[in-house]
Amino acid sequence: MGIRADRHHHATPGSGRPVPAPGPAGPADGRPVRRGPRDWLADFTCFVLAVAIGLTGLDVLRDQPGLPAGVAVADQVAGALACAAVWVRRRYPLGFAVATAVVAVVAQTAGGAAVVALFTLAVHRPFRQVAWVSAGSLATAPLTFWLYPEPGLDQVAAVVFAAVLIAATVGWGMYVRSRRQLLLSLRERARRAEAEAELRAAQAQRLAREAIAREMHDVLAHRLTLLSVHAGALEFRPDAPTAEIARAAGVIRDSAHDALQDLRAIIGVLRTGDDSDAARPQPTLDALTDLLDEAREGGTPLTLDRRLAAGADVPPALGRTVYRVVQECLTNARKHAPGAPVTVTLTGGPGAGLSVDVANAAPAGPVPPVPGSGQGLIGLTERATLAGGRLAHGPRPGGGFRVTAWLPWAP
Known part of the structure; x- marks a missing residue:
């Protein structure tokens, strides 16, 4: 090597900072190196x-x-x-x-x-x-x-x-x-x-937006459809009795008021940034009675057949999913078969699951067109799947439409 073992040869070389390179092996031969x-x-x-x-x-x-x-x-x-x-x-x-x-x-x-x-x-x-x-x-x-x-x-x-x-x-x-x-x-x-953290944050934001959008659809579609149906009835029947017109106007007013309140609640969630379930309007199965009464007042003949296990408490999350399923089915029934009778059947118990069956008859006559996004049943299917259940829907053999869902109910 040309290094001799005498008193002058105890020095060793120093080291510099790593050369910027794509890999630990250093720069390739012949490539310019930028020194700091x-x-x-x-x-x-x-x-x-x-x-x-x-x-x-x-x-x-x-x-x-x-x-x-x-x-x-x-x-x-x-x-x-x-x-x-x-x-x-x-x-x-x-x-x-x-x-x-x-x-x-x-x-x-x-x-x-x-x-x-x-x-x-x-x-x-x-x-x-x-x-x-x-x-x-x-x-x-x-x-x-x-x-x-x-x-x-x-x-x-x-x-x-x-x-x-x-x-x-x-x-x-x-x-x-x-x-x-x-x-x-x-x-x-x-x-x-x-x-990865940025990706998870973006995914969480996307899921939160989807959840809020689904919630807005579930909350507002019911109100606005009711308002649209009665406004359409007034348009197509200008010679209706005064009492019927007054009742329809009252339903329109109440639906618009309730829709405005629900919209304010959801906008408040967006402003505060709290997208948790507790921050949004979250009905339970106990609120199903009010929903059905509201549908009856809106002119929908409705029958409830409730055959749940006696003394069993329905979990809040399960009750909320059932409420949303029935709410969307009633909304669709008012849009596509106004005035047709609707039957809601609830069966099941802890361990066996809870089954929801909502069926409506065919409309008696021509139905005025009502705008819709077509996302309601898709959202219901996603909601049931996320809850661990399943949902099916389709026309009835004798006319009308039917939606069936099964949701797990922990024992």
């Missing part, structure tokens, strides 16, 4: 260290009796070029290491550059390349000490010292490389965790 202030400082330190170690080789040259002056000059020129090449060590770590290892065999002043090159190779390249260059340097060390023997120094001891120096340089470089890889992996893990 710390990189420039590290490269300058390595350059000074290579020069300092190389200058100690001059002592070895002076101790060689009969050494031609041309050889000494050539040695110093080679050492100067090797030290100057330290500035490209990041761009060409493998080529720099191989070149300096070869030059250091015959040029004592290139030994410092060879140490820096071996350290740089260990930092930026895989261990296979480091092992080959290190083995070559160790194999040529006896030749270096044979070409430039030093009186009073055993050649075996010099080779052992060279081996220790090579091992220490490679070990230090591998430690720096491992530390950089660890930092890179930690940064990548932090970036990935941040991205």
Whole structure:
């Protein structure tokens, strides 16, 4: 290697900041490297260290009796070029290491550059390349000490010292490389965790928006459909009796008032940012009676067949789902079969589940068109699925429409 085991050779190379690169192996050969202030400082330190170690080789040259002056000059020129090449060590770590290892065999002043090159190779390249260059340097060390023997120094001891120096340089470089890889992996893990957190937050916001949209549909569609049906009846029957017109106007007024109150409640949830179930209007099965009474007052003949287990309390979440199913079915019945009788059947108990059956007859005559989004039954199916149940719907054989749902009821 061109490094002699005397008192001048105890210095070891320093390290710089990791070179920005896509991987821990360092930059590819020939690719421009952008240095930061710390990189420039590290490269300058390595350059000074290579020069300092190389200058100690001059002592070895002076101790060689009969050494031609041309050889000494050539040695110093080679050492100067090797030290100057330290500035490209990041761009060409493998080529720099191989070149300096070869030059250091015959040029004592290139030994410092060879140490820096071996350290740089260990930092930026895989261990296979480091092992080959290190083995070559160790194999040529006896030749270096044979070409430039030093009186009073055993050649075996010099080779052992060279081996220790090579091992220490490679070990230090591998430690720096491992530390950089660890930092890179930690940064990548932090970036990935941040991205996943942002994705989960966006997904949570999307689910919250979908829940609020579903809630708005469930709450407002019932009110607005009732209002639309009675307003349409007044439009198509301007000669209706005064009492019937007054009743329809009262239903329109009450429905509009209730819809406004529900809309204010939901908007309040959006303003406060609290999208929990407790913050939104959440009816239970006990509120089903009021819903049916309201439908009857709106002109829908309605029959309730409730055959639930005696003394069993319906959980709030289950009752809320049942309420929404019946509410949507009544809304659809008013839209597509106004005035047709509707039958609501509730059966089941704890452990067996709760079944909901809502059926309406076919309309008696032509039905005025009522606008709709077509998302009501889709939302009911999603709601039943999320609750762990199932829902089916379709036309009845004798006319009309039927919706059946089964929902789990924990024992």
